Amino acid sequence: MVKSYNEALSWIHGRLRLGIKPGLKRMEWLMAKLDHPEKALKAIHVGGTNGKGSTVTYIRSILNEAGLTVGTFTSPYIEHFNERISLNGMPITNKELVELVRLMEPLAEALEKTPLGSPTEFEVITAMAIYYFARIQPVDIAIFEVGLGGRFDSTNVLQPIISVITTIGMDHMQILGETIEEIANEKAGIIKEHVPLITAAKQKTVRDIFKRKAAEQHAKIWVLGEDWHTREIESLEAGERFSLSSKAAVFEDVEISMLGRHQIDNASLAIMAIQLLQEQGSYVIKEEHVRKGLKHAFWPGRLEIIRQEPYVILDGAHNEQGMKALVETVNRRYSKKSIKVVFAALIDKDASEMLASLETFPGDLYFTQFDFPRAAKAEALLQLTQTKTAKINENWQDLLTALYQNLAKNEVLLVTGSLYFISQCKPFLKNLIHHID
The missing domain is CATH 3.40.1190.10 (Mur-like, catalytic domain)
Structure with a gap:
């Protein structure tokens, strides 16, 4: 018991x-x-x-x-x-x-x-x-x-x-x-x-x-x-x-x-x-x-802004339909800003379809991985993208820390993919922002 x-x-x-x-x-x-x-x-x-x-x-x-x-x-x-x-x-x-x-x-x-x-x-x-x-x-x-x-x-x-x-x-x-x-x-x-x-x-x-x-x-x-x-x-x-x-x-x-x-x-x-x-x-x-x-009404992890100027946004877009909605919204609202995207997914998701939308962002794309039984490897995600400048960092904490520390006011840090990934990132980012700011 x-x-x-x-x-x-x-x-x-x-x-x-x-x-x-x-x-x-x-x-x-x-x-x-x-x-x-x-x-x-x-x-x-x-x-x-x-x-x-x-x-x-x-x-x-x-x-x-x-x-x-x-x-x-x-x-x-x-x-x-x-x-x-x-x-x-x-x-x-x-x-x-x-x-x-x-x-x-x-x-x-x-x-x-x-x-x-x-x-x-x-x-x-x-x-x-x-x-x-x-x-x-x-x-x-x-x-x-x-x-x-x-x-x-x-x-x-x-x-x-x-x-x-x-x-x-x-x-x-x-x-x-x-x-x-x-x-x-x-x-x-x-x-x-x-x-x-x-x-x-x-x-x-x-x-x-x-x-x-x-x-x-x-x-x-x-x-x-x-x-x-x-x-x-x-x-x-x-x-x-x-x-x-x-x-x-x-x-x-x-x-x-x-x-x-x-x-x-x-x-x-x-x-x-x-x-x-x-x-x-x-x-x-x-x-x-x-x-x-x-x-x-508020629902966490859905186009959730956890900081403004510079913007830090979390969104659990974990399938093709969700990613298209995310891309449409971000492109419409933040068209004049440069987007830095951090993406992690599960192995049982069709990441190639999600990436087809993500690749339209006029910014930088980073792949990472997280501690979860069905999490996809960053290297595997990199192999799916058509973006030649995409980068990987297997340690998502180090990646988010480096990106946030160097984030300019006219840039957006967008963390997206699996909701299980978002659930790990949110408390980490809130703590990171609190200590740096």
Whole structure:
């Protein structure tokens, strides 16, 4: 039995060796042993390729402004593991995490002795979050981010009141499929019978898949660009501004503080989710709550500015779609500045597609690597680039220190790639900036 927070973390992380095991049988077994806490939750289920965490944050922030207690389950974490299970935007305490691990440890051992085998790290954490929001700190609404895919993801034991699917792109192809349609079919697995779906999917073939699945499940579906529209889009110094119109409501001049026009799609998904909650009649959420919630929403590691003049920016663009959005935003906002890019990725990502976008920056490109089981080597990344002037430094701490110490006011230090990399860089950079400045 674990006694300390560090022991609890070690027990959780020790399950990484089990890898990814698609399927819901182990989760269903755990839920039954816990007396089905998932049935006690009013949940919003958020899937998609990019924008899940931001969309979760927008919805949570609006609901908090309306005075509701909201639980969120997201991954990965940026600074502190406990972030993955948060209450009203605040990570659970170390003591609570220990209590949850003590609950799960004997169950995991018992499950291991069955034909189903041991639960994975993600299955254990998902079960912990469901139990926490249902039994330890009951919430008005729990918002769960899908981990991988949808159909066989651990979170799919939920019976949500609303399903949300953000944009769809090419990611995790080795598991989800090699075409956008195959990936969409996996994402569509979260669509439940009679549960309304909201999606910002761009591709017609993907939207058609979602519509067909929704029809099979007798679920109403709302699609960005068809059932609601964003317009009058404008970039502000510290965010974006847009207007939204749907059959139910019109929102003029809404402001968000997160950077990038792709964030407007995520914010609009949140507005539509709130409209559906109001239609269900369970909650009173006013327009002022929507506006304040969107304006105050913050999600770390997504075009996050941790210093200005010179700029130091972190962004976990870990696939082709995310990298294109990052490049578009940085080129639009910082076109007159020289960009120094530090990039690290995982070996199971198609780095060549991401690099095709990164190579358009009129600046310097540096490859590095970090301590993580699936991290790609800097030399391997260098072999993929067409940029002849790209450089490598296997020690990312030394690289960031040297680049920051020599950063001019008209330059931008952009650290991007794997979110696991960003989670290591952020505390290091904050400490570095504090001591140098």
